[in-house]
Amino acid sequence: MKPRPAAGAARRGETILVTGTGIDLTLLEPLERQGYTVRRLPSMPDEDKLIREMQGAVAYLHGGEERATASALEEAQETLRVVAFLGVGYENFVDVAAADRLDIAVTSTPGAATDAVAAFTVAQIINANWRIPQYLGNHFPGWQGPKELPRELAARTIGIVGLGAIGTRIAEILRRGFDVPVAYYNRTRKEALERELKISFLPLHELAEHSDILVVMVPETEKTRSMIDAGVITRMRPGTVLVNTARPAVVDPMALYDGMVEGRVGLAVFDGFYGPDSRAAARLLAEFGQQLLVTGHIASHTRETMDRMVRQAVRSIENVLTYGSDEHEVGSRPRPRFRYPEEKIRHAER
Template structure:
């Protein structure tokens, strides 16, 4: 009997699943968001799982997956979608797709940044409502000091665009210092507190997990220059929501751009009065390009074949 593969989400084109079929696998691709119980039932007879939807592979869902050998996560931040400890306990490998979405997310982040520095969305809405003429002067991005929190693949690509394309000053904080990138791009490393108080723009581009939740909190907000612009294309929870809302209300924060926001309705409701004059939010779509999604899918498919057929894959993270 052929091994079965579960593919969730709708972003993987059928054509890109052909290597799995050619390798002898049977594909199950439900297009709706699976509940925990539905996911548990779907995984019960599967050898592989391409996680391309918004499901969370909980310990309960994985307990039923006695045949499962691999969860191939479509993206980087698998920690937000997989109980990795439960997977490891069950002998289930977890892979991700590094490098495949660097350009897409970096470009989108620069778009959020330009919108925030020049108020493009705000003024476009005003113009469409016949309220133009009250625009205020903004600042050239090239004359701003930008700080990046997290200098992984995406953070590095953002730094390249800012340094080579815009020629602005860029500093960064990362858990691991990157001397080679400092020399190549002319970056300055600063501890997080020092970075927070020295920059005009702060871009959050670090993985969202238990260690980084609330990383940008009251301590950092208190150090911000008045009018600082905050861009978060990573996980909303990396920024403390209470500190964010207080800074928006007080005017301490000049503008904020988020790709994806907090799930709690009370936070979302409290943020609404600041849209679009101080805040723009998009629906976690930074990587939503054909190029990025196809590259992610190709890598995830290859990882499934590698793990099931050969027991190893270079993109295994757990």
């Protein structure tokens, strides 16, 4: 195996692979000015194409929906030193354990999409609560009685599963903007936030039982996959609105189907949906299409968020290639603690 390029100045002609759409290519110019050749793929590669395209690349800016599998990383290990993932949900797209084993840094862009995803989620809560899509184009609502009238948000109890950065921001908007009663479930309690926002902690099953609208905001991992299962859904009140702007796999599709059959889930909101090979998902769409609000993983794809993520990923690539590590690494490969060099600190303080 050939030795990989050492950390230090860029060598002209070294390649950086970029995937994904919506990327402002001018934000990649700092890499080109350092002598790197930036090669962008216009469409999502399958594993074989990704392996071919990564040959000779020293860095890989992962902005698409493709999977950087262990096999793909192994084929690129002679030269590849960093995978810079756009976003924070890297677990389902990059085999970080394999990257650690191969001494390939994996970075993410924490904080860059917090406001966009939180705002989108609150917008979908409002959208679902008022059932806006079913009234679009109608000049008269056609209500038959008072029970059909929508409720104000302050009259609803909203539960949030996952009080990370985005979940916290959602809670802030709901509490401070609409005075909504909010409860949450998280692996660890956040008592300071409970006091600050006047929100309450409940175990997951009790939260499902307590909520008119249940918001799912946890990353997809082995531990969270199918976290919202039959045990959770059977505890829901009839007509509960389920809002999942995290990953689809966090909600068990068969349990969701059964919940809709039983009327426990009145409306389900997804940003990104299950794959075409999921039979349960096909049944959901066929039988409950009018009770599903599905968008194509767009919550974090505002212009400002994409630009922030790309800038952050470019800095991470520069840091790993130049100094050997970066503050936003997510793996556990052995590395020196990252510290900005003095000249960068002085520049940032200006």
